Amino acid sequence: MTKIISIFNNKGGVGKTTIAWNLSDALARKGKKVLMIDFDPQCNLSIAMLGSEEFKTSLPTINQPYGTTIRAYLQKFLQGIGGLEIYTYKGKHTHPNVDLIPGDFWLNVYGESLSVGSDLLTGTGITKYAVIKDMVEYTNSDKEMQYDYAIVDLPPSFGALVRAALYSSDYFLVPCTSDTYSSYCISLIGEMIPTFIDDWKSGYQRFINSNPNIRKYQDIGNPKFAGWVYNGFDTQKDNIVKADYIHYQEIIKSISEELINNDNIGKSPILPPSYKAGEIEDMNVLIQNSIWQSIPVASLKDYRPMKTLQDKGSWAPRQLKLIEKLDIRFMELAGNVIASCI
16 A cells, blocks of 8 residues: 655755655665655646656646646546546656656645635545545556555645645655754644644544545544654764754754654654654755756766756766765665655
């Protein structure tokens, strides 16, 4: 059965999209089949993996008004007209075992259609909040081999789109960066997720009271914490610099107090040491090159760097060393995800 994993933090700029993409590529290189779902209206994941020109071809046109993005499924689902469609894309440089359902700016409309009061708490619109689970099952039905993992990239908020993704998710990973706000945001996550779960339980019970024979959603609505990812820190002689290490310790403390010791949040039965699923140091210019050329970081060594959007150069020895190190780190992250998300 496909494990659905959301990459989630209500704080922006923590590297959710970069981690979702490169984690998926690493999982594929470990022999897993991965479905990526761009559930962020900004569509950064789709643009990074496919390139802006190919992404544009997936958007709605006069001849194809629903496009070939996630909207092709969601808009017809909302309208109740049937004919649901799922289109998946492969990145030119991403491992072929990774498929992507592209995002769409129209996701803002879907988010606005979700009402906690009238859809969720009453139980009458609970399927709208379980849509990712249904999308994954629908996509699997059209494939010879089911996906091992579905990785969901999310906007930085506690909004309705995030709720919908978390309700469908088996697990969630929390990327954190080296700054004061990361530990604060973890405390907010520890406060909000139990509220989300309580709302789901209330709505699902009303849904079951009206639909006693429909049990397909009985095992969702309770995402488990599968670890955090320390992202974007600086090193000196392969050690985390002191300022970033101080933030690292604060984050671990906040994770322990707000998530691990929170009885209202489920945890993976197998969490890595310090509850840290992985660590990704500052990528510097590598991240721009990765996005400009739609190449996962681990594969950059096989291509020439772009100094600007037109000019290409050569990698410096220290950059090649960093690419190699990042490759190892993403493979370690993938290994921990495989071990924890069982």
